[in-house]
Amino acid sequence: MKRVYMDANATTPLVPEVLDAMRPYFIEHFGNASSIHQQGQHARAAVEQARESVAALVNCRPAEIVFTSGGTESDNMALFGLVGPGDHLITSSIEHHAVLHAAEKLRDRGAEVTFVPVSGEGAVDPQVVRRSIKPNTKLISIMMANNETGVIQPVSEIGRIAAEADIFFHTDAVQAAGKLTIDVQTLRCDLLSISGHKMHAPQGTGVLYVRRGTQLEPLFFGGSHERQRRAGTENLPGIVGLGKAAEIARAALTDGTIQKVAALRNRLEQGVLAQVEETGVNGGNSARVANTTNLYFDNLEGEALVIALDLKGLCTSGGSACASGAAEPSHVLSAMNLTPARARASLRFSLTKQTTEDDIDFALSIIPTAAARLRELAPVNAGTLG
Known part of the structure; x- marks a missing residue:
């Protein structure tokens, strides 16, 4: 795989x-x-x-x-x-x-x-x-x-x-x-x-x-x-x-590597927003480091999406690795006034300097399907903004 x-x-x-x-x-x-x-x-x-x-x-x-x-x-x-x-x-x-x-x-x-x-x-x-x-x-x-x-x-x-x-x-x-x-x-x-x-x-x-x-x-x-x-x-x-x-x-910092990573991050971000409904970028209107995007997927549980993507071969995260398994939603997203449901429905995608165009293609080929499948399985009101 x-x-x-x-x-x-x-x-x-x-x-x-x-x-x-x-x-x-x-x-x-x-x-x-x-x-x-x-x-x-x-x-x-x-x-x-x-x-x-x-x-x-x-x-x-x-x-x-x-x-x-x-x-x-x-x-x-x-x-x-x-x-x-x-x-x-x-x-x-x-x-x-x-x-x-x-x-x-x-x-x-x-x-x-x-x-x-x-x-x-x-x-x-x-x-x-x-x-x-x-x-x-x-x-x-x-x-x-x-x-x-x-x-x-x-x-x-x-x-x-x-x-x-x-x-x-x-x-x-x-x-x-x-x-x-x-x-x-x-x-x-x-x-x-x-x-x-x-x-x-x-x-x-x-x-x-x-x-x-x-x-x-x-x-x-x-x-x-x-x-x-x-x-x-x-x-x-x-x-x-x-x-x-x-x-x-x-x-x-000077050979174009960071710009390349930023372009890949932007392509991933834009592809997800275009293909998956009820999504958005947390902090998307602020200046961000080139490799990171934090996306919310309303009406599903982020942890379930992390697992579903992992089973398909994509490693991502629901937030800080040091807080993995915590019952409470991300303290960062909560501090940004996201509702608990939206905070729990958020995933972090952070690219390495080795990330390729093919990797972005792969991610965009599985994220929409995984998100749609989880929403079909979820209770009607699960993960809504409340």
Whole structure:
């Protein structure tokens, strides 16, 4: 059976160049980057080369890059590293749970937290962020691009607001890295999170950019790794892979790859809207990352459609993979004021850089039939807007 993967926002496959870069560091060059012998120093050189590659992707100093185990750790390090009891944190209602749940835990520990709302198109209003600032505001954390809708947030303006108020600013760029040009100087952010497996690097790798002079309380205690910011022996093969993926991602921003992905996404989106009744795009009137569309299919259950498409060979998602199986509708779509029924009837299609025209043809050949079949089987009022 032909299988097509359209769930890149959950994870992406390693590209061959990344695997080839990693391969020697599993067996041949296996040294501990903290050791002073030749094996260790060879490993250290590889780590620092990867650090330079990631730094080039976001336009920062290599010394400002901290390698982590992924986006969740990077987000947690940013929030718990700066915010304490009595401090005020501003974040949004559509953040990834790595930020939302961290914020809730900080609130339990005595911090004050404001969750700013979003528009019906899924975007934060920078002026609402400005009005939420208090004398004790320590950190503003707003994602760069939403993982479910792909909607790009006005982080440059929010960074400017934070800088003017002398408040730390963090952005979760997990779904933006490799899809948007990122310049931490232009963003004026103090912290920025990246996850390797969203940009064709291995799972279990990530980055936190920490602007020079930003004092973070570490999450882990042990050795003096990562300039005493993240204890633990570096994941050598993973870091090498992440560095190579950063080089590939940087090239894709200027070689037409992103435009090609956007054209494929648009063709998929337009094809579904033309062939399937009672459909629409969540956040479709906002700027979005090139690979993502979130479509609603009224009068059916999205989870049932995900399963039906999977049985036909198409991998897609009902929302964030980290919330898979949750009984409640997507918190992102709920924050956009979708009814619970429409939120549950929504699917996310997120393309990889390897997606082809044939893949789009395949998807458009099965989605209309699957949706029609489920609507025939559904109770008369199931999945309506209510």
